[in-house]
Amino acid sequence: MSAASPDLPALFSIFNALPASYLLLSPELVIEAVSNEYLAATLTQRESLLGQHMFEAFPDNPAAPDAHAVHNLRASLQQVLATGQPHEMAPQHYDVPDPDRPGHFVERHWLPRNVPVLDDQGQVRHIIHTVVNITERARNQAQLRASQAREQAAYAAAEVQRQQLYQTFQEAPAMICIFDGPQHVFQFVNPPYQALVGNRPLLGMPIAQAMPELAGQPIFNLLDGVYQTGESFHATEMLVRLDHQNAGPEALEERYYNFIYKARHSVEGAVTGIFVFAYDVTTQVIARHEVQNLNVELAALNEELSASNEEFLLANSALTHAQQQLQQLNQELGVRVADRTRDAQTARTETERQRRQLEDLFMRAPAAICIFGGPNWVYELVNPYYQRMFPGRNLLGLPLLEALPEVAGQPLMAILNHVYTTGETFEGKEVLVPVARTDDGPIEDIYFDLTYQARFDDNGQIDGFVTYANDVTAQVLARRQVQALNEELQVTNTDLSGANQQLLRTNVDLDNFIYTASHDLKQPIANIEGLLLALSHELPPDVQQTDPVKPILDLMQQAVERFQRTIADLTEVSKLQQLQTQPAQVVHLRQTIEEVALDLAPVLRATQGQLTVEVPMDQFVTFSEKNLRSVVYNLLSNAFKYRDPDRPLHVHISSSIAPTYVQLQVRDNGLGLDERQQSRLFGLFQRLHTHVEGTGIGLYMVKKIVENGGGTIAVDSELGVGSTFVVTLPH
Amino acid sequence: MRKLTSVLLVDDDSTTNFLNKLLFSRLGITEKLIVTENGEEALTALEGLCSAATPDCPNLILLDVNMPVMNGFEFLEAYQQLSPAQRQSTVVMLLTTSVHQRDLARVHQLPIAGTITKPLTQEKLRLLWQQHFPE
Numbered sequence: 070m071s072a073a074s075p076d077l078p079a080l081f082s083i084f085n086a087l088p089a090s091y092l093l094l095s096p097e098l099v100i101e102a103v104s105n106e107y108l109a110a111t112l113t114q115r116e117s118l119l120g121q122h123m124f125e126a127f128p129d130n131p132a133a134p135d136a137h138a139v140h141n142l143r144a145s146l147q148q149v150l151a152t153g154q155p156h157e158m159a160p161q162h163y164d165v166p167d168p169d170r171p172g173h174f175v176e177r178h179w180l181p182r183n184v185p186v187l188d189d190q191g192q193v194r195h196i197i198h199t200v201v202n203i204t205e206r207a208r209n210q211a212q213l214r215a216s217q218a219r220e221q222a223a224y225a226a227a228e229v230q231r232q233q234l235y236q237t238f239q240e241a242p243a244m245i246c247i248f249d250g251p252q253h254v255f256q257f258v259n260p261p262y263q264a265l266v267g268n269r270p271l272l273g274m275p276i277a278q279a280m281p282e283l284a285g286q287p288i289f290n291l292l293d294g295v296y297q298t299g300e301s302f303h304a305t306e307m308l309v310r311l312d313h314q315n316a317g318p319e320a321l322e323e324r325y326y327n328f329i330y331k332a333r334h335s336v337e338g339a340v341t342g343i344f345v346f347a348y349d350v351t352t353q354v355i356a357r358h359e360v361q362n363l364n365v366e367l368a369a370l371n372e373e374l375s376a377s378n379e380e381f382l383l384a385n386s387a388l389t390h391a392q393q394q395l396q397q398l399n400q401e402l403g404v405r406v407a408d409r410t411r412d413a414q415t416a417r418t419e420t421e422r423q424r425r426q427l428e429d430l431f432m433r434a435p436a437a438i439c440i441f442g443g444p445n446w447v448y449e450l451v452n453p454y455y456q457r458m459f460p461g462r463n464l465l466g467l468p469l470l471e472a473l474p475e476v477a478g479q480p481l482m483a484i485l486n487h488v489y490t491t492g493e494t495f496e497g498k499e500v501l502v503p504v505a506r507t508d509d510g511p512i513e514d515i516y517f518d519l520t521y522q523a524r525f526d527d528n529g530q531i532d533g534f535v536t537y538a539n540d541v542t543a544q545v546l547a548r549r550q551v552q553a554l555n556e557e558l559q560v561t562n563t564d565l566s567g568a569n570q571q572l573l574r575t576n577v578d579l580d581n582f583i584y585t586a587s588h589d590l591k592q593p594i595a596n597i598e599g600l601l602l603a604l605s606h607e608l609p610p611d612v613q614q615t616d617p618v619k620p621i622l623d624l625m626q627q628a629v630e631r632f633q634r635t636i637a638d639l640t641e642v643s644k645l646q647q648l649q650t651q652p653a654q655v656v657h658l659r660q661t662i663e664e665v666a667l668d669l670a671p672v673l674r675a676t677q678g679q680l681t682v683e684v685p686m687d688q689f690v691t692f693s694e695k696n697l698r699s700v701v702y703n704l705l706s707n708a709f710k711y712r713d714p715d716r717p718l719h720v721h722i723s724s725s726i727a728p729t730y731v732q733l734q735v736r737d738n739g740l741g742l743d744e745r746q747q748s749r750l751f752g753l754f755q756r757l758h759t760h761v762e763g764t765g766i767g768l769y770m771v772k773k774i775v776e777n778g779g780g781t782i783a784v785d786s787e788l789g790v791g792s793t794f795v796v797t798l799p800h
Numbered sequence: 801m802r803k804l805t806s807v808l809l810v811d812d813d814s815t816t817n818f819l820n821k822l823l824f825s826r827l828g829i830t831e832k833l834i835v836t837e838n839g840e841e842a843l844t845a846l847e848g849l850c851s852a853a854t855p856d857c858p859n860l861i862l863l864d865v866n867m868p869v870m871n872g873f874e875f876l877e878a879y880q881q882l883s884p885a886q887r888q889s890t891v892v893m894l895l896t897t898s899v900h901q902r903d904l905a906r907v908h909q910l911p912i913a914g915t916i917t918k919p920l921t922q923e924k925l926r927l928l929w930q931q932h933f934p935e
Contacts, residue, residue, distance in 0.1 A: 592866075596819070599918070599921075606826070
């Protein structure tokens with residue numbers, strides 16, 4: 070140093086007063102001078118710093134090991150000593166000792182710069198260490214980062230929700246798809262929707278190309294309408310014919326759907342696509358056709374379904390908007406530091422809103438949905454539809470076995486265990502679950518269509534499962550009732566068949582009896598006849614002609630003949646069995662009547678009576694011709710036989726026709742019958758008159774024939790006036 | 801009416817047999833009238849009478865249907881098994897009270913010459929002789 074050395078104390082006082090934070094270090098890093106601002110920024114006193122080694126004065130804060138404060142500064146200072154060049158350091162976190170609390174530090178962030186002071190030989194004589202206190206800025210930046218991290222987390226949470234929603238769409242037991250653009254290009258389809266057309270590709274294709282078989286059906290027009298107007302379209306039980314198996318255009322299957330077409334909008338409000346939410350209701354439609362009683366219930370269900378579907382879609386659409394907003398918000402958050410706190414708050418609100426909307430979606434879904442959480446399967450969510458199956462029972466917040474203790478030990482538990490441990494979705498139709506609908510109620514056999522779907526937490530671990538349940542007890546019972554009725558009918562049929570067999574056997578027995586009886590009776594009467602004949606031969610001819618021998622012989626002969634006729638009639642009755650089995654045919658009624666009249670013409674002539682026939686020429690009946698002839702013959706011959714001797718006989722035959730029957734009337738002006746006689750008229754062996762030949766079998770047979778043919782016979786008669794027989798035959 | 805050498809009556813009814821024996825003796829149209837009371841007795845009689853060619857082998861058999869032990873139908877089935885020599889040229893007539901419809905088909909397949917409705921009378925025999933035993 071020369072004598073012209075500056076005035077050192079004066080220099081120090083200038084250094085001290087420098088309007089920034091400066092430190093003067095020796096090459097050994099001993100503090101030689103310090104500015105007032107440095108003292109203020111580092112909370113130190115000049116006396117305690119001067120002469121101190123830099124890093125003894127400012128050691129590392131053990132609480133901030135990641136700062137590497139001493140290490141970084143030492144490296145910079147050594148570089149300056151080695152190169153003789155200034156060095157500007159990156160922002161440093163270098164805490165200073167807290168003068169009020171020994172052992173503690175105060176947070177400080179710095180922007181340091183080290184500048185060498187060289188001598189004439191270019192050797193470093195001093196280092197000027199200058200710092201800018203950026204603690205406040207650093208702190209703000211840290212807060213900003215934390216805020217951004219929170220926003221990121223909020224966004225991630227929203228993304229998880231979106232994923233859950235997407236998964237819900239994917240696994241929802243309904244058909245969901247999203248169309249994009251005016252050509253309705255499939256942008257999203259969930260598996261149930263995809264199943265509509267088997268493995269045919271849908272995504273990225275316009276519907277007209279992906280499902281060409283819909284041409285000519287209403288679907289395309291409906292989609293165009295929704296796209297053009299933006300108005301939702303609801304379909305109830307719409308018939309849609311699709312080629313589900315890809316078996317060709319002839320194999321279109323007819324199925325019924327309830328669905329909603331809901332326009333999707335851009336942020337600006339323009340229609341960009343269509344949301345489709347559809348339920349296959351074919352089973353319901355068919356079930357309703359089968360079981361008329363379920364109609365009303367089903368209609369109500371469908372209405373509810375439509376309403377819920379719309380709400381579902383509305384909630385969805387709102388959710389989509391909310392997410393878009395959230396994304397914009399997140400972007401803005403990056404640049405709008407001033408608004409960060411408020412924005413973060415908004416993001417949290419949005420996330421919460423989304424969660425509520427998702428929950429809302431479950432609560433309003435038209436199927437029974439509940440969520441079981443945790444290893445004890447606590448009811449975390451029970452939607453009203455689910456709760457309605459167990460009116461008044463407490464479910465929410467309770468473990469399954471506590472809420473419904475009766476399910477313990479049921480096969481259902483094994484299914485749930487499987488879902489919970491493996492994560493495999495369970496789907497079952499008409500699963501029997503005996504539970505009580507109310508707390509005090511009896512255990513009932515309830516049938517559910519069930520879907521159990523595992524729920525995963527953020528780490529992919531199963532933390533519960535979602536239940537979709539549909540109470541199908543009514544359908545199952547209705548079907549069983551139909552089955553039971555069928556079985557009952559079958560039993561009745563069997564009974565009837567048995568009774569029929571019994572009757573057939575009885576008929577055969579009767580037939581056998583008559584056969585035997587008639588033979589056994591014929592033998593003795595033949596003997597009597599023979600004996601009578603032998604006796605006549607033995608009597609001298611003159612004796613045979615004397616009184617009372619002749620009348621005795623005549624009466625005996627008459628008695629024998631009468632006996633033989635009765636036996637012959639008995640045989641006729643046994644022939645009724647064969648008459649019954651005569652096949653029905655189309656018979657010309659008038660022709661039959663005229664043929665019978667011709668056969669009876671000699672009898673009619675003998676009575677000097679008159680027969681008029683008033684039957685249309687085109688009248689036909691379906692009946693055995695032989696039997697019809699027998700009926701007409703008996704009625705006509707009766708009319709001739711039982712005429713009133715006091716007036717000329719007049720018999721009138723007429724017919725009338727109705728949609729279901731043909732009526733034949735035989736009216737005479739003969740003897741007529743009183744009421745007592747009418748009641749016995751159609752009985753077997755009933756002879757009401759003795760003055761004419763008769764066996765008492767004709768009308769019995771007529772009645773049997775008519776009734777066996779599904780018809781009826783009635784008589785309207787007045788003693789001394791005449792009788793009208795009315796035969797009604799099925800048409 | 802030509803007189804036959806032998807007639808066999810097969811009937812379990814004693815009155816019928818009495819009347820028929822009376823009728824045949826009055827008309828005098830057979831040398832011998834053999835009466836058996838059921839099919840089995842008739843078969844036994846035929847075996848004795850027809851094993852060799854004897855005049856006692858009946859020219860005519862009048863056969864009742866309903867009989868105990870062996871009825872008319874059963875008799876005819878057994879009779880069919882006999883050798884033609886034993887059957888010779890015997891005429892078999894079924895003598896019945898009546899032929900029930902259900903028996904008609906069966907009767908048509910039997911080796912009989914015809915049926916006669918009881919009681920047997922002179923007129924019925926005259927017609928039979930006209931047809932099978934003309935002068």
